[in-house]
Amino acid sequence: MKQLLKHIAILFIAFISLNTYAQKNNFKGYRIEGDTIVFSFNKNDYTKATYDFDGDKYDFDDFDIKNVVVSGEFNNWSKNKWYMTKVDEDKYELRKSIHDFTDEFSWEFKFVINNSFWAEPSKKDGNITKATKNGRKIYGVYNLKMYLAHPNEKGNAHFKLKGFKDAKKVIVAGSFNKWNESLFKMKKVEDGWELTLKIKPGVYEYRFIVDGKWMEDPSNIHKVKNEFSEYNSLIDIKEYTAFKLRGYTNAKKVVLSGTFNNWNEHDFVMRKMDYGWKYVLPLSGGKHHYKFIVDGKWVLDPNNAVKEYDDNGHVNSVCMIK
Incomplete structure (x- = not known):
């Protein structure tokens, strides 16, 4: 029994340690859960706020919080677009899909109180950068920074x-x-x-x-020469993507063809499902044109409204990976 309790205690300490480690690696103001970015504001993390109209600084205790907005490079520093939801007395959150952001690696942002007061992060926070105005850094003013990687x-x-x-x-x-x-x-x-x-x-x-x-x-072995006459290594991050063609259950053979396989008419034979046909493959980021070949006949994806002309004047369905 004593040995069992000892093992439980060790596991509990390890669990606490792992959670503490994970929390220390969370950047202030946001966290990433799968494909969702969760902005998180806690008024106890801030002591000062800058009034937008005259630049004066105020203590958080000097005003009541009516609303909190996420404002940053990703929404042109708007003070009235991305409203957060109050989750308890001191905390507010806003959830956004990672696909709402472009391919930029990092974004500067701040929290705006009552559409007028900019919450000032501390210099000691891990993911901060000096704020700039007209290309010059503003002394004592910092923005939080969000990293998509x-x-x-x-x-x-x-x-x-x-x-x-x-x-x-x-x-x-x-x-x-x-x-x-x-x-x-x-x-x-x-x-x-x-x-x-x-x-x-x-x-x-x-x-x-x-x-x-x-x-x-x-x-x-994959590399490219850089400006210093040395080499940078290359990595291609792909995302597994499921192509589905609903219907055509009486077809004998369906093939997936597109720019990702140089429009090969034979390689990607789709698997028959209850609802139709399916094929899964890893795709690099970017735009991919594709069509289905049903018993020899080329068919657009009827469940995908996104279509484009190619250089040869043909209309293809479009799949975006980002």
Whole structure:
């Protein structure tokens, strides 16, 4: 019994430690849950707010909070568009799909109280940047920063650098984080260093920084020459996408064809389902044209309203991966 209680205590401590670690790695003002960005405002995290009309600073205790708005580069710093929902006495939240944002890696933002008071984050917060006006930094004023690429053990991009056991710090930097030299620190493991990120689908360049020295990924044969006559490694993040053609249950054979397979008429034979036909394949980020070939006849996707002409004047269905 004592041994069982000991094991339970160890598991409980480990659970608390993991949760504490995860919370420490959450950036202030937002978190990412799958494909959803959750903006989170807690008035206890702020002491000062700047009045929009005259620039004076006020204590949070000087006014009652009637509403909170998320304002940033992604909505042209609007003070009356992205209203948050009150979840308890001190907290407000707003949930947005990650697809509401473009391919920009990072965004600056702030919280606006009563459409007039800009909540001021502290210099000690981890994801802040100095605010600018007309290209000049404003002393003592900071914006929060949101990153669309982020560490996630269940992410879709795994980086591994073998060896370098004596290194003190290893960073992975690339086009997915605007080559930030400090943001993504890799974790030391038995045979080297590793880090898993969640990144939007696309093709990215990257390098490792080992104790300040830049290098390509020695285990990745895919690379491109950079402006320093060295090489950046390449990674292609793909997303598994299901193509479905409903109906046509009497067809003998249905093939999926598109720009992703050079319009091959034979390779992607679809699987027959109760509702029709299905085929799943990994796609890189971007726009893909496609059609179905039903018993030799080319057919547009009847359940996809998005269509475009190609360079040859043909109309195709369109699939966007972002």
